[in-house]
Amino acid sequence: MAERLSDDEWAVWDAFYSMRRRLDRALELRLHDDSGVSAPEYEILVGLGRSDDRRLRVRDIAEQIGWEKSRVSHQVTRMEKRGLVRRTDCASDARGTWVELTADGRRSMLSATRGHTAAIRRYFVEALHDDAATLESFSRRVLEAIGDDASPDQHASPDHAGSRDDPGVVARAS
Numbered sequence: 381m382a383e384r385l386s387d388d389e390w391a392v393w394d395a396f397y398s399m400r401r402r403l404d405r406a407l408e409l410r411l412h413d414d415s416g417v418s419a420p421e422y423e424i425l426v427g428l429g430r431s432d433d434r435r436l437r438v439r440d441i442a443e444q445i446g447w448e449k450s451r452v453s454h455q456v457t458r459m460e461k462r463g464l465v466r467r468t469d470c471a472s473d474a475r476g477t478w479v480e481l482t483a484d485g486r487r488s489m490l491s492a493t494r495g496h497t498a499a500i501r502r503y504f505v506e507a508l509h510d511d512a513a514t515l516e517s518f519s520r521r522v523l524e525a526i527g528d529d530a531s532p533d534q535h536a537s538p539d540h541a542g543s544r545d546d547p548g549v550v551a552r553a554s
Contacts, residue, residue, distance in 0.1 A: 407499050414495030417488055420455050422496065425464065425489035428481040435480040437470065446530060464488055 385393065408419040417425070423445045428434050442452045456479050459465045464485035470476035508515060
C-alpha cells in the first residue's frame with residue numbers, strides 16, 4: 381500500500397504542479413503569439429536544427445521528445461503541409477524516411493527561438509536567482525528516479541505501484 385502524502389508534501393506538490401503547468405502554458409502562448417509556431421512544432425524544428433545534417437528519422441524524433449512514433453508522424457504531416465519540413469527516402473533503409481528541415485522551417489525555428497529564449501529568461505531564469513544549481517540538481521534526481529518509466533514504449537501494468545487502481549493512492553486534484 382502506498383504511503384499517503386502529508387499536508388505539507390501536498391502543498392509542495394501543488395505549488396510545483398501549478399507552476400509547471402502555468403509556465404508551460406505561458407511559454408506555449410508566447411511562442412505561438414510571437415512566431416506562429418506551436419510548442420510541438422518547435423520541439424521538432426529544434427531537434428532537426430540541432431542534428432548534424434538537419435534531418436532525423438521519425439523514430440529518432442520520437443525518442444528525443446518522448447512521443448509515440450505515430451504522433452510524431454501525424455505532427456510531421458501537418459508541418460509538411462506548412463512547408464516547415466519535408467520527407468525524403470532513406471537510402472540505407474527502404475522502409476524508412478528522413479524528416480528534413482526546410483529553409484522556411486529553419487527561418488521559423490530561428491524566429492521562434494528569439495522570442496522563446498526571451499520568455500524563458502523572463503518567466504524562469506530571472507525567477508531562479510541563486511537557486512539554479514539547486515533546481516538543476518533536484519531535476520536530475522527526479523529524472524533519475526523516473527528512469528524509463530516515462531518512455532512512450534513503457535506501459536505500466538495494473539499492479540504497478542502508484543497506479544490509479546492502487547487503493548492506497550488518494551486522488552487529489554492538481
